[in-house]
Amino acid sequence: MKKILVALTLCSFTAYSQESDSLLIRKIYDEILAKGEAYKTLTHLSKQIGPRLSGSEGAAKAVQYTKKVMEEYKFDRVFLQDVMVPHWVRGAKEQAYIESGKQKVNVPIAALGGSVATPTTGIKAEVIEVKSFEELEALGTEKVKGKIVLFNRPMDPTKINTFDAYSGAVNQRGGGASQAAKYGAVGAIVRSMTTLQDDKPHTGSMRYATGVPMIPTAAISTNGANLLSKMLKENPKIQFFFKQNCETLPDAPSHNVVGEIRGSEKPDEIIVVGGHLDSWDLAEGAQDDGAGCVQSIEVLRSLKALGIKPKRTIRVVMFMNEENGLRGGTKYADLAKQNNEKHIAAIESDNGGFTPRGFGMVGTDAQISKLTKYKNLLAPYGLAEIGRGGGGADIGPLGSQGTLLIGFKPDSQRYFDFHHALSDTLEAVNERELNLGAASMAALVYLIDKYGL
Amino acid sequence: MKKILVALTLCSFTAYSQESDSLLIRKIYDEILAKGEAYKTLTHLSKQIGPRLSGSEGAAKAVQYTKKVMEEYKFDRVFLQDVMVPHWVRGAKEQAYIESGKQKVNVPIAALGGSVATPTTGIKAEVIEVKSFEELEALGTEKVKGKIVLFNRPMDPTKINTFDAYSGAVNQRGGGASQAAKYGAVGAIVRSMTTLQDDKPHTGSMRYATGVPMIPTAAISTNGANLLSKMLKENPKIQFFFKQNCETLPDAPSHNVVGEIRGSEKPDEIIVVGGHLDSWDLAEGAQDDGAGCVQSIEVLRSLKALGIKPKRTIRVVMFMNEENGLRGGTKYADLAKQNNEKHIAAIESDNGGFTPRGFGMVGTDAQISKLTKYKNLLAPYGLAEIGRGGGGADIGPLGSQGTLLIGFKPDSQRYFDFHHALSDTLEAVNERELNLGAASMAALVYLIDKYGL
Known part of the structure; x- marks a missing residue:
């Protein structure tokens, strides 16, 4: 009898708790949407x-x-963390054209972040097109030497999640130049990482491998890549010219920006919510990752506006230098370790401010199963995809400290239309979608704070 | 022992069937996305x-x-159904301003579909603002007579599904003019049905009730409504002027457009997939409902391209006159009945070509539970919301014939940014999102065709 009573009590307690959580989450969405x-x-x-x-x-x-902004919201503490960051500059706008006999066709390119410049007079050479590093290797030095390599493997449009398509193509951007240099290429031109067929080059980071010459590399628009490929098929002797005068300056001082509300019961347990403040230089970085930053600030603002006093410390972190170095994320985790801080969970929003679909997690089975239990509370808000897999670049370095890493998963369909390109402007962001993302993160922070991990 | 064997056989058959369906659905998505x-x-x-x-x-x-287009795809049969439709024309661009003393502020309006014109010199009168019909009734003839009524209840931004917010506000557009006329108003101005705060009026249909005067009515942009409301609070005596010369011409001949692939085994069982071909006059009607039309054609095109020979007859229907009369949908159902056709299911796409979220159904428990069993097959494509509720306006009249009515549910966040406004252009449509919707509908058609209802 006693057992039954206990069970009933627990049961009604759970039901009550579910109902009060459900009401509170509804308040969070109301606050942020209105x-x-x-x-x-x-x-x-x-x-x-x-x-x-x-x-x-x-x-x-x-x-x-x-x-x-965070000081004006009167968060309990707002501070900067010093971090030295790479300082790459694009310089004057790039020039590029395809030369076929007397015909010259201009095509849009953008130097990849980290690339060296061409000589001031540019580079002109024949082009060899490949779809993979294996294909390049098979061609070997004989066919590649002295040429510009066109890496032209498209993002696979049949992937449902566009990040999978990106993962399947982005090694060309990150490593193409050094792979090409191994076989004596003088430059590397990489098809832009987008499924759109248009005239906008999408930049992004690249890294030189040690032991091979550093050759200049640039992204070409997808239309440009298609045209070049077509003209090559008609005449393999056509030449490609490009000129860029980007350079890497000495590391520069910068900062992570941190704001926090201190926990009332367990201030030493920290929950982070963040995005990265740096962006590429071609546009406004509204989706990548202005969205993640302002959503993270909004999480704290909304909890405070609703009078919710968290038990644990909730911290907004705007990381510096995700795009070309990850110095901010690395520094944040180093300082956390140094200061003996206990980060129980970190949520990152760096997949754009689109309609929420769920959260992807990296952590122990126990951590993940704890959060998947909240599915019923989050499903009414379209958060159906809650499970393993995800995390985020900036919060990644916290992983070795036992922190549950959580990636906010918005709908992925439009992200690579804008990613690292001229089109990543405020106009690419829908206010309701942005707000729904902030509310989704705030709801999860509320649950993690209330029940711990 | 025998029982166990049977169970195992059934089990492996089901597993095989699930696997082959899963592969086939993957092929549909591949075809449409690529x-x-x-x-x-x-x-x-x-x-x-x-x-x-x-x-x-x-x-x-x-x-x-x-x-x-459908003839060029060589569908088995392409034909038109005659239908007489309302013929309302907007005429010259509307004019409107707020007059406060010597100050005149122009504001953007658009006559509502079905409205009568103002006198050629326009109407100028004082304004009374209400948020609901109840409020209007409480004011009564004394306060309303001779005035223009501003219906200014916004769409509720806290609704997660924007169609719920629309449902909660749209009675002002549909019935506001006649409600106002009951109390002697001379005109009705309705806040546009959008959660955006901008300068675009959103038109849409209205209907006059019998027994009250037909007064002219127009939508005003949300910024315009906000301004008018603010100025009214400062000075209740300000006047509003508007002029429109729209008119309703005699009914005109038009058509539903139908294409079909005839079933190989049960040609008399028909599955419809459709959208509506008419649009409002202010823009291109790309989301409403060009998207639904081209998605429906794509369902048939993709099945044919993949060499899938349906058992049942699959029919694309592009209905005419959803926006201001529903004559096409009504005619289609009348002809179906007259010709003794058996429509087992009808899918409508009329909520925009955005990323798919699921399907909402109207039918018997048995019909609905049959389709919800396909959840596992559709979940990998983001179709998590499959259940009761939805359907569609054009397919609605088929409901009384026992047809399962299925509404395709895309993400709703951006729909009312464009709906019935100047901004509903091709640029509002993302190609991948559009394709995913078509593939979702094709996958469901494939399953309904294979397993029946």
Whole structure:
């Protein structure tokens, strides 16, 4: 009899708890959908500040601006963490054309981040097209030497999640130049990482391998890549010219920007929610990752506005230098270790501010099963995909400290239309979608704070 | 022992069937994502033809164009169904301003479909603002007579599904004019049905009740409504002027456009997939409902391209006149009954060509539980929301014939940014999202065709 009573009590307690959580989560969504301020902050970040590549003036302004925003919200503590970051600059706009006999056709390119410049007079050479590193290896030095390699494997449009398509193509951008240099190529041109067929080059980071010459490399628009490929098939002797004068300057001082509400019961247990403040230099970085930053600030703003006093410490972190170095994420985790901080969970939003689909996690089975139990509470908000797999680049270095890493998963269909390209502007962001993402993260933070991990 | 064997056999049969279905569905998505033609068709429909209000030249061209597209795909049968439709025309662009003392502020309005014109010199009167019909009734004739009523209840931004917010506000548009006329109002101005705060009026249909005067009515942009409301609070005596010369012409001949692949085993069982070909006159009607039309054609195209020979007859129907009369949907169901056709299921896509979330159904428990069993097969494609509730306006009249009515449910967040406004153009449609919707519908058609209902 006693057992039954206990069971009933537990049962009704659980039912009550579910109901009160459900009501509280509804309040969070109401607050953010009706009174959200994320889009206003993003508007300033995009239109008044703009591009924020590590080491740039824009990045410095963004640090001060987001610090000020959080100070005005009167979070318990707002502070900067010093971090030295790579400082690569694009220089003058690139030039490129295809030369076939007397015909010259201009094509849009953008130097890849980290690339060296061409000689000031540019590079002109024959082109060899490949779809993979294996194909390049099979061609060997004999066919590649002295040429420009065109890496032209498209993102696979049949992948349902576009990040899978990106993963399947992005090694060309990151490693193409050094692979090509191994066989004596003088330059590497990489098809832009997008499923769109258009005229916008999409930049992004690349790294030189040690022991091979550093050759200049650039992204070409997908239309440009298609045209070049077509002209090559008609005449393998055509030449490609490109000129870029980017350079890597000495590392520059910068900052992670941190804001927190201190926990009332377990202040030493920290929950992080964040995005990265730096962006590529071609556009406003509104989706990548202005969205993640303003959503993270909105999580704290909304909890405070609703009078929710967290048990644990909730911290917004705007990481610096995700795009070309990950110095901010690395530094944050180093400091956490050094200061003996206990981060129980970290949520990152860096897949755009699109309609929420769920959360992908990296952690122990126990951690993950704890969160998957909240599915019923989150399903009414379209958060159906909650499970293993995901995390995020900036929070990654916390993983070795036992932190549950959680990646916010918005719908992926439009992300690579804008990613690292001129089109990543405020206009690419829908205010309701942005707000729903912030509310989804706030709801999860609320549950993790209340029940721990 | 025998029982166990039977169970094992059934089990492995089910597993095999699930696996082969899963592979086939994957092929459908591959075909449509890599080689889909829906966006190309939509481009023509939006950019070469444009607005397609019932009775207009655009509507007539769209009938001929979509018929030709399906004939070129060599569907087994392509035909038109005659239907007489309302023929309302907007006439010259509307004019409106707020007059406060010597100040005149122009505001954007658009006559509501079905409205009468103002006198050629326009109407100028004081304004009374209400948020509901109840509020209007409480004010009564004394406060309303001779005035223009501003219906200013916004769509509720806290609704997660924007169609719920629309349902909660749209009675102002449909019935506001007649409600206002009951109390002697001379005109009705309705806040646009959108959660955006901008300068675009969103038109849409309205109906006059019998027994009250037909007063002119128009949608005002949300910014315009906010301004008018603010100025009214400062000075209740301000006047509003508007002028429109829309009119309802005699009914015009038009058509539903139908294409079909005849079933190989049960040709008399028909599965319909469709959208509506008419659109409002302000823009290209790309989302509403060009998207649904081209997706429906793509369902048949893809099945044919993959060499799938359906057991049952699959029919694409592009209904005419969903926007202001539903004559096409009504006629289609009447003809189905008259011809003794057996429609087992009808799928409608009329919520935009956004990323798929699921299907909402109206039918018997048995019908619905049959389809919900396919959840596992559809979940990998983001179709998590499969259950009761939904259907569609055009397929609605088939309901009384025992047909399972299925509404395709895309993500709803952006729909009312464009709905019935100048901004509903091709640019509002993302090709991948459009294709995913077509593939989702094709997958469901494949399963219904294979297993029946």
